[in-house]
Amino acid sequence: MSAPQRATLEAAPARADVRRNRRRLLDAARAAFTEGGVDAPPSEIARRAGVGVGTLYRHFPDRASLVDAVLGDRYDTLRDEADRLLDACATSGAFAALTTWLDLFACHLALFQGMADSLRPTLLEPAVDAARGCDAMLAAWDRLFTRAQQSGAIRRDARPRDILRAVNALRWATQGTPTATQEADRLRALLLDGLRYQHTDGIRAGR
Amino acid sequence: MSAPQRATLEAAPARADVRRNRRRLLDAARAAFTEGGVDAPPSEIARRAGVGVGTLYRHFPDRASLVDAVLGDRYDTLRDEADRLLDACATSGAFAALTTWLDLFACHLALFQGMADSLRPTLLEPAVDAARGCDAMLAAWDRLFTRAQQSGAIRRDARPRDILRAVNALRWATQGTPTATQEADRLRALLLDGLRYQHTDGIRAGR
DNA sequence: ACCTGAACACCGTTCAAGT
């Protein structure tokens, strides 16, 4: 009864000026995020958009919803890439598919300053956040990861969500430095070598 | 001329009530950190200590100095442990020494909530913070790490500071969950396997 | 000298008034 109405309202707001405000807010937020990271002050975003702060809060009740709206269909794209790479496993190998996708994921994390912090609760298990439109992506990653395990490309005693959390964390570790991306890549390569390390003696690393 | 005076003043404040206030502030801060993490509000710390907020700021101008004061000689202890383990390399092996020390480091990071965030700038290179009394520890870690590289226990294309940043980040990734320590241990073990992974074909992991 | 806590500055969010 009310479900279709809500869907319609969310998809296409009634008035033209409301759509225009939403568009302006998204553009302003993207610009502010690019310059100051996802923690850019609401007042600045509203000022850039030429609207009052109240309008910002009316359109996007909390920061997560604003960030997600700016991100748009990025998570869908990442899911599609994961599915595409799953098909490519047969020819290119499961490990290559894994690292290729994680490069894309790392690139996504580097979009704005503060993305790693923003995503941390979402990647926890059980997730603290309601999943922010990235459920499908996470599921696709799980499939890709499981395939790599089944093909013997990576060790079996690792969990898919762990790796995402770790990649996110390694990005966080280097943020704010001029060579952040380069250093995060290096740390990720190290982690991935650990992931494909095959134990020959049954002894766990560490203690 | 003025250096000895300053040292004397820092070591033993003139008045008894000043020493008492400092002691109370440290006890209160430790308690507040334990309950609410290192970001515990100054007002709460002052209230617990039974002093005004101004007294807190007089004794500890910024939060980093308060955290470091509460930490006390922990960094010296960690440095001593690193030196001790350096001597033990001959008998127990360099890799075991490395992982043992990193376990201690990880344990240190778990002392209070928010420790990872607090330490991140300090572990950057070039360090953003003035080194917070952990220079000696970092130097000792460098020695332990170099020894492990020379003995062939770990790969040569890794940097000591990288690993510390990564271990810090992996702790950050799991903080706030009931099984944070356990999960951080698991991720660290993965990273360490990557660290001792010896390339047999010259091909780097990932692209 | 040192301590106090009101005052100040700042920032995120809400909501009464206006269109």
Add this chain to the structure above:
DNA sequence: ACCTGAACACCGTTCAAGT
């Protein structure tokens, strides 16, 4: 319905007044 921005709540820091 939606928009505005002053008002509110909150929190970290400072500093004039007091001891």
